[in-house]
Amino acid sequence: MTSQQTTGDHLRLEMRGAVAVIHLTRPAKRNALNDALIALLRNMFEQLPPEARAAVIAGEGEHFCAGLDLSELKDRDSSQGLHHSRMWHSALERVQFGPVPVVAALHGAVVGGGLELASACHIRVADESAFFALPEGSRGIFVGGGGSVRIPKLIGVARMTDMMLTGRVYNAQDGERIGLAQYLVPAGQAFDKAFELASRIAGNAPMTNYALMHALPRIAEQSADHGLFSESMMAAIAQSAPEAKERVRAFLEGKAAKVKKD
Ligand code: 1HE
Numbered sequence: 001m002t003s004q005q006t007t008g009d010h011l012r013l014e015m016r017g018a019v020a021v022i023h024l025t026r027p028a029k030r031n032a033l034n035d036a037l038i039a040l041l042r043n044m045f046e047q048l049p050p051e052a053r054a055a056v057i058a059g060e061g062e063h064f065c066a067g068l069d070l071s072e073l074k075d076r077d078s079s080q081g082l083h084h085s086r087m088w089h090s091a092l093e094r095v096q097f098g099p100v101p102v103v104a105a106l107h108g109a110v111v112g113g114g115l116e117l118a119s120a121c122h123i124r125v126a127d128e129s130a131f132f133a134l135p136e137g138s139r140g141i142f143v144g145g146g147g148s149v150r151i152p153k154l155i156g157v158a159r160m161t162d163m164m165l166t167g168r169v170y171n172a173q174d175g176e177r178i179g180l181a182q183y184l185v186p187a188g189q190a191f192d193k194a195f196e197l198a199s200r201i202a203g204n205a206p207m208t209n210y211a212l213m214h215a216l217p218r219i220a221e222q223s224a225d226h227g228l229f230s231e232s233m234m235a236a237i238a239q240s241a242p243e244a245k246e247r248v249r250a251f252l253e254g255k256a257a258k259v260k261k262d
Contacts (some may be wrong), residue, residue: 010037013044018053018202020100027061033113034069035087042091045098053202053209056194057095057121058105059114067112070139085144087116088113089211090118092146096217101201101209105194106130106181115180116145119154122213123197126181130172137164139211154179205243 002144003015012023059065104121111133118124151160155178176184185193215234219227248255
């Protein structure tokens with residue numbers, strides 16, 4: 001079952017069963033992220049239809065996203081600049097710590113704020129046309145959408161420093177190799193693969209998805225002692241959900257899929 005909801009000329013939400021597909025719809029501007037789009041993105045993740053169990057973000061046209069809309073990079077004093085960056089933070093925080101896991105389908109340019117958006121998602125699928133860069137360095141600015149927190153977690157401080165100091169561009173193969181994407185697929189197949197993964201995720205027990213989105217990244221930031229304690233709490237909550245008991249029983253009765261090689 002599919003339903004569509006267009007939000008201005010920037011975003012389109014399409015429900016495909018339990019998967020919310022969010023399309024960036026500014027291909028003429030390479031899906032550059034202006035303030036209106038960032039606000040709409042935050043609102044969309046705050047108000048996803050309740051039937052959504054996973055989401056995909058994809059860009060229309062030849063590129064995923066060209067980053068910050070540079071035509072809006074007007075003179076801002078430091079206080080306005082701070083609020084602008086905090087607006088991005090609040091929107092991308094809704095993506096990362098929102099109601100459902102999000103899979104980014106990446107093709108063409110994944111640059112600047114586009115890479116910041118992708119790095120707020122839980123899984124990144126790149127097709128062979130994708131390329132990754134942080135041109136902020138050459139534009140005389142700095143990341144402001146959470147990139148300095150999230151991107152080093154994917155590729156390390158040294159690689160991010162190099163990308164920003166030298167303007168280094170990673171192609172899709174190298175991007176996948178260093179951890180900017182978890183999946184690499186042939187050109188034109190990023191959306192299909194992302195949707196396949198999101199559909200699988202939508203079939204997980206909701207508490208498992210919640211634990212992976214909300215507990216795992218926090219546990220990973222804790223000391224080992226605190227992390228192990230938090231893990232035990234999360235494990236106890238997840239395993240006591242009725243759905244977990246049903247799933248384990250189904251396996252023991254031979255009614256659930258075994259783990260098998262792809
Ligand atoms: C834009 C933007 C944009 C394209 N803001 N308008 N991001 C960047 O520094 C990347 C800038 N963009 C590019 O390097 C290229 O546009 C692309 C490699 C992404 C695509 O190239 P191409 O040849 O397909 O398109 P194009 O001809 O460069 O652009 C088509 C139109 O989109 C053109 O407008 P037009 O009116 O002349 O048709 C471009 O001006 C427009 N366009 N990218 C505004 N980014 C929270 S802080 C985050 C900080 C950052 O993200 S900084 C990095 C910004």
